[in-house]
Amino acid sequence: MTPLPAPFSDWFAAKGWSLHPHQSQMLARRADPALLLIAPTGGGKTLAGFLPTLLELADGTHQGMHTLYVSPLKALAADIRRNLTGPVEQMALPIRIEDRTGDTTYTQKRRQRADPPHILLTTPESLALLVSYPDAPRIFAGLQRVVVDEIHALSESKRGDQLMLALARLQTLAPGLRRVGLSATVDDPAAIARFLARHPDDCAILQADPGPDPDIRMLVTDQPPPWSGGGAAYAIPAVLDQVRQHRTTLIFHNTRAQAEIFFHNLWLANDDALPIGIHHGSLDRAQRERVEAAMVAGQLRAIVCTGSLDLGLDWGDVDLVIQVGAPKNVKRLVQRIGRANHRYNAPSKALLVPANRFEVVECLAALEAVKAHDLDGDPRGPGPLDVLCQHILIAACAGPFDANALLAEFRSAGPYATLTRAQFDDCLDFVATGGYALRAYDRWQRLQQRPDGLWQLRDPRSAVLIRQNIGTIQDSDLLKVRMRGRGPALGEVEESFAASLTPGDTFLIGGQIVRYEGLREMTVEVSRDKGRKPKVATFSGTKFSTSTQLSHRILRLFQDGDFSALPDHTTDWLRLQADVSSLPEPGALLVETFPHDGRQHLCAYGFAGRNAQQTLGLLLTKRMEALNLAPLGFVATDYATLVWGLDPVTDPAPLFDPQALADGLEGWLRGNAVMKRTFRASATIAGLIQRSHQGQRKSGRQATFSSDILYDTLAKYDPDHLLLRITRDEAMRGLVDFGRIEEMLTRIQGRITHNILPRVTPLAAPLLLEVGKVPIQGTAQDRLLADEADRLMQAAGLA
Template sequence: MTPSESVDITLPKPFVNWFKKRGWTLRDYQRDMLERAQTEKATLLIAPTGAGKTLSGFLPSLTSLHTAPRDGLHTLYISPLKALTQDIHRNLLEPVEEMGLDITVETRTGDTPSHKRQRQRKRPPNMLLTTPESLMLMLSYADADRLFGNVERVIVDEVHSLIANKRGDFTALALARLQQFSPQCQRIGLSATVAWPELLASWLGGTDNPAGILQVPATTKPKIHILESKTRMPFGGFMARYAIDDIYQAVSRAQTTLVFVNTRAQSELLFQMLWEQNKAALPIALYHGSLSKEQRRKTEALMAQGVLRAIVCTSALELGIDWGDVDQVIQVGAPKGVSRLLQRIGRANHRLDEPSRAMLVPANRFEALECQAALNAVMADELDGDKPQSGALDILPQFILNCLCSQADTPEQLYKLVLNASPYQGVDWETFEKLWWFTVDGGYALRAYERYQRLTKRDDGRYEPANRRVIQRHRQNIGTIVEAGRLKVKRIRRGNQGKIIGEVEEYFASQLVAGDTFIFAGEVLKFEAIRDMQLHARPVKGGEPKIPSYVGGQMPLSTYLADGVRSILAEPAQWKKLPMQVQEWLELQQAFSKIPDPENVLIEQFPYRNAWYTLYYTFEGRKANQTLGMLLTRRMEKFGVKPLSFSVTDYGLSVCSVNPVTSSQLARLFQPDILGDELEDWMLQAPMLKRSFRQVAVVSGLTEQRYHSSQKTMKQVTFSTDLIYDTLREHDPDHILLSVARADAERELLDLRRLADMLIRFVDSTVLVNLEKVSPMAIPIVLDVRSEQVKGAGAHAMLEQADLYAEAQAMLDDVRALLSGNHA
C-alpha cells in the first residue's frame, strides 16, 4: 500500500474507510485483481515480498462476500506450510474484524482438533485455509461434492514451491477434483519468486487454459553482504562455528533477526552455539518442523508480539510469513538456490518500499563462492528453480482410491479427471490402466492376498472401496511425504512425568544407549529409554551431546548457482568481491594447479597417504556426484585401478585408489556410456532401488505407516516392502510399481538427468593435472567426512578422520612451501 489522500471509490464503503484509516490507496495491480475476478480465467500474481500480494489474492473474495453474503464455503486457500496457514489466518482476521465484516475465516490442518474438523464439514466457514494433505482428506468424504460444490475461488500460495515435486503433483490432482465439483471455481496463484512464469501459469490453469500472468515489478533491491570475518574461515564443514561471534554481534545490533540454516540438525547446533555466546541473555528461540505443535505455536506468538530478538530456523519459516518487524535475515551456510535465498531475505522488512537487509555467512571457502554467485544473481534480477516435470505415478493409485472413497466411479471417468491435472496430461491409457488394476487388487502377484482387494465392482459398472477398513486405511495415510520412522520425545522432569516436545527419527534413536546425551529443542537431554514409541529423556548440563539427524536434510546446489560459481572462478577480476581468505586460497590454487573453467572438467590427481586421489570438479550437486562416484568406481574396478573409497560435496568428487588413473583410462572413464552397463549393474545390486520402492509402496497405498492408533516403525515398513519387492521381482517383474520405483530412483535419488547433461556437455572436455601434493581446492573435498567405502582391494587404506582443520592447514602450508621452493 502507498500513503494517499484519495481512496478508490469502486471499493465498498467499509473497505474505503479501512484503506483511508491506514493511509493506503488501492494499487493498480490490486484493482486489476478485482477486475480479473469477474472472469473465470485463472490468474498468477507475481509480486515482490511486502507488496500486499496476499491481500490482493483475498480482496476479490472479501468484497464479494461483503456485497453478496452467503453461507458455506466460498474461498479455499491452499498453503504449503502449516506455519504460513496460521500466519495468513492471523493477518486476514485483522481487516475482517477492523471492517466489521460478517465473514467467517478458519484453518484446517493436521493440527486442527477432530471436533472442529467435524463441525467444519457440517457448517463450513466462508473462507477455509488449509494444506494439500488436509484438502485431499476432505475430498475423500462422501459429502465432498456438497462441501466444495459452490466454491468460487481457490488461492494457491507460494505456488512456485509446488511445481517440481510430488507434493505439487498431489496438489494439481486435488485442484482437478475441486474443478469437477465446482466447474466455475477460479484459481489464483501467488508467488514472489518465479523463474518460469509461463510454465507456472500452465501448471496453474492447465495447458489448454493457462493462467493470465500479472507481474508487479520490484521497487527496491535487497541489501545483502557476505560476512568478512576476522576469524579464519574453514576449508570444509557446514556449521560456520568460526563466525558465531559475528552472528551474535549482528543479532545484538538488530531489533529482530531470522537466522536461517538449511537443516534441522544445523538449527539445533547453531542455537546451542548462540546460547553459549549469549552473554546479554537476549531472547532467542528455535523453530523447525520436528518440534511439537505447542513449541512452534508459542514461538510464532512470541515473534508476532515482538518479544523475540532472534529465531534460528529452517525452511519451515521460509515461505510468506509476514512479520513486518523483522529487520534483518542472516543466512548461515550457502543458500543452494537464488529463489530460496530471496524467499528467506524477503522475511526482513516485509514492506514493499523498504529494502530487505541480509547477511550471508558461508560455512567454508567453497560456500563463499556460492554465496557470491547468489548475490550476483539477486543484483541481476535472475531467479532459479526447477521446471515442472511429468507427474509422479505412485500418487495416482492414492488419488484413484481417494476419489472412490467419496463416490463410486468408472476407470474411464477417473482417467479423464487425471488428464485435467497439468502434470498428468501425458499419461497414456495403458499406464493408467496398470495403475488402476494395481489399485483394484494389487496385480498378478498380489491379488491372492485379501489385504490388496481394495476395490469392488458394482452392478452399474462403477467401482467403490471393498469395505470400510479400506477407507480408514487410506484416510490415515494420505499424502506424499514418506516420513522416516519417528519417536516422540518426552522431556521428563519428575518420575516419569513430562511433556512431548517434538520428534526424532527412529534411526537416530536406535543408536542411543542409556546415559547418552543429545541436543533437541534447544537443550541437552540425557537418554533414558524408549517406552510406548516415546523417547524418554531428562534435561542435563554438560556431556558430549549428539545431534539428531534427519533424512532429506541436504539441499542440492541449483544448476544456476553451479554455473555462477564456474563463472566466478573463470574471471579472476570477480575474486576481489570475495573474502580475503578465499581470494588467497584461489590464488594459491591458480599458482599450484589450475582453476576450473566453464568449458572443461578439471581433474587433479596426486598421491596422499599411500594411495592415489583423483579429484573431479563437477559443480553438479551432491546427488549427481554421489551417483557419478558409484559408477566411476565400478568402471575403475574393471580397469584394475582398485578404488578404495570416494567422497562427495556439491562441488566435486574425490576417488581414492591403490593405483593412479592413466590418461587413456580417464578418456574411457568420463564418458556418457557409463550410464549404461555400470548403471544397470549397480542399480540391480544396490539397496537404493529397494529404498525407492519403499517410498513408492507407501505413497501408492501398497503398505501404510499408520492404522488406527498404531504407527509402524520404519524397520517394520522396510521389512514388509523389501519382502514384496523380492516377490514382485521374482513372480511379476513387469509390475507397474517396479517401473515406477525405477523412475523414482532416477529422478529423486540419483539426479540422473543432471548427471547425463553434464557427461554429454563435457565429453572429451576434461583436463588432467598430475600433482605431487594435494591442491588447495582439493583439500575440502578430500577431507570431507562423508566418504563412501568401496568394496575391493586395499580397503584398509581408508582415510582416518583426524583433526580436519589442522590437517587442512598443514596441507596448505605444504603447497606454500612447494611454491616458494623451500619444501624439503
C-alpha cells in the same frame, strides 16, 4: 484504479492505505478462470488474493463455502486466518473464516463438513481428505474461488501434484470455479501458469512492481572460514554483533542439525543474555508456538531457524535475515531475504555467512544471481504416478466412478495434462488388484468393477484405512523425545538415530543438551545434562544440493578469473590452485591425480550437486574395480568427488565413458538400498503399504521390513511392475540424481583436462577433511591384508 464500495473504502481510508496497482488488477480481472500474481514479499499478495472474495461475500447472500485457500504450511493457514479476521470484524462483514489442518479438532472438522464456512483455509493433505468423502459435492456446491498461496513451493513437490488433482475434482463439483496462484519467487511464470490452470491458455500472469533490490552482502568476520565443515562457528561473534544492532534477526540454516549446533554455540557466546529462540520442524508443536508468539510480541532478538519460517509468515518486526551456509538455491535465498522488512517497496536486508572456504565462492555466485534477478529452477516433468494411484483411491472413497470420466478429470490437472491411457490403465489395474505378482493376495484386491461399468471399493470399510494414509509427505521414522518421568515433550528425532544411542549418550534438541535414558513405548526418554559435549541428532530434512544454475555461475567465475569481489584469503587460495594445477571451467571436466599419504588420489570436479557427485563416486569406484585400479574409498561434495586407491589412474577418459557409467548405474541400482528406500516411499504414497492402521502408526523398522519383502518379491516375479518403474524414475531424479551426471557429461562433450600432480592441490585439500568417507569392498582390501600379512611374516623371520 478500481473504486472500492463502502465499507471497504472507509476502512482503507482509516488505515491510510490505497490499493496497489496489482491489487486493482486482481479486482478488475476477478472473473478470469485463472490468475497468477507474482508480487514481492510485503506487497500485499494475500489482500490481493482475498479482496475479490470479501467484496463478493459482503452482502451476506452467499450460502456455504465461497473461497478455499490452500497453503503449504499449517502455520501459514492459521496466520492468514488471524490476518483476515481483523479486517472482516472491523468492517462488520457477515463472513465466517475457519482453518482446517492436521491440528484442527475432530469436532471442528465434523462441524465444518456439516456447515462449511464462507472461507476455509487448509493444506493439500486436508483438502485431499475432504474430497474423499461422499458428501464432498454438498460441501463444495457453492465454491467460487480457490487461492493457492506460495504456489512456487507446492509446484516443486508431490504435494503440488496432489493439490492439482484435488482441484480437478473440485472443478468437476463446481464447474465455475476460479483459480488464483500467489507467489513472490517464480523462475518460470509460464510453467507455473500451466501448472495452475485447467487449460494452458486460461491463466493470466500479473506481475507487480518488484520494488527495490535487497541490501544483501557477505558478513565480514575477523576470522576466515575453515576449509571444510558446515557449522560456521567461526562467525558466532560477528553474528552476535549483528543481532545487537538490529531489532529482530532471523538466522536461517539449511538443516535442522546445523540449526541446533549453531543455536547451542550462539547461546554459549551470548554474554549479554539476549533473548534468542530456535524454531524447526522437529521441535514439539507447543515449543514452536511459544517461539512464534514471542516473535509476534517482539520479545526475541534472534531466532535460529530452518525452512519452517521460509514461507509467507509475517512474524514480528524482522529487520535482518542471516543465511548461514551457502543457500544452494537462489529462489530459496530470495524467499528468505523477504522475511526482513516485510513491507512493500522497502529493501530487505540480508547477510550471507559461508560455512567454509568454498562456500565463499558459492555465496558470491548467489549474490550475483539475486542482483541479476536470475532465479533457478529445473522443470519437474509430468506428474508422478504414485500420487495418481493415491488419487484413484481417494476418488473411490467418495463413491463409484467412471474410468473415462476420471481420466478426463486427471488430464485437466496441469501436471497430468499428457497422461496417456496406458499409464492410467496401469495405475487403475494396480489400485484394483495390486498388479500381476500381487493379484492373488486378498489384501490388495481393493477395487471392483460393477455390471454397469463403474468402479467402486471392494470393501466400503477400507475407506477409513485409505483416509488414514492420505498424503505425500513421508515422515522419516520419527520418535518423540520427552523428559523422563512424564516430563514435557521436546520434539522428535529419527528412529535410526535413536537406535544408535546407549544410556548415557548426550545430544542436542531444542537448544538443550539432554542425556539418553532409554526407549519406552516408542518414546525417547531423556534427562538434562550440561556436562558433556553432545552428539547431534540426525534430524530429518532435505540436505540441499547446489542448483545447476549456481554451479554454472561458479564455473563461469572461475573461467573469467575476476576474483575482485572475493576476500583476500579466498582469492589467494584460488590463484594458488590456478598456479599449481588449473581451475575448473564450464566446457571441460577437470580431473586431478596425485599421491597423498601413501595412496593414489583422483579428484573429479563435476559440479553436479552432492547427490550426483555421490553417485558418481559409486560408479567411478565400480569402474576402477573392473579395471583393476584398486579403489579404497571416496568422498563427495557439491562440486567434486575424491577417490583414493592403491594404483594411479593414468587415463581417466575410460572412467567417464557415458555408456559405461549408465551400464554401471543399472547394475548398481538392482537390489540397492537406495532403490528399496525409494520404493518404500512410493509404495506408501500409492497405497500399497499403510503406515497408519486404526490410528496406530507402524515403526520405521516394521514398515521397512514389509516394504523390503515386497520389493524383493516384485523384483523377482514382476520386474516390470508399475511400482518398480515408478521407483526407478524417482531414484534417478532424487537420491541418485543421475540426470545431473548426464547434464555434466553433455556439457563437457568428452573434454577432460587431466592434471597429473606430485601432491594434493589447494582445491582438493578440503575434500580430505570431509567426514563420511565411503569405504570400498573388493580386491583392494584383500591386497592390503596380504601386504600386512607379508610384513608380519618378515618381522617374524618366516619369509
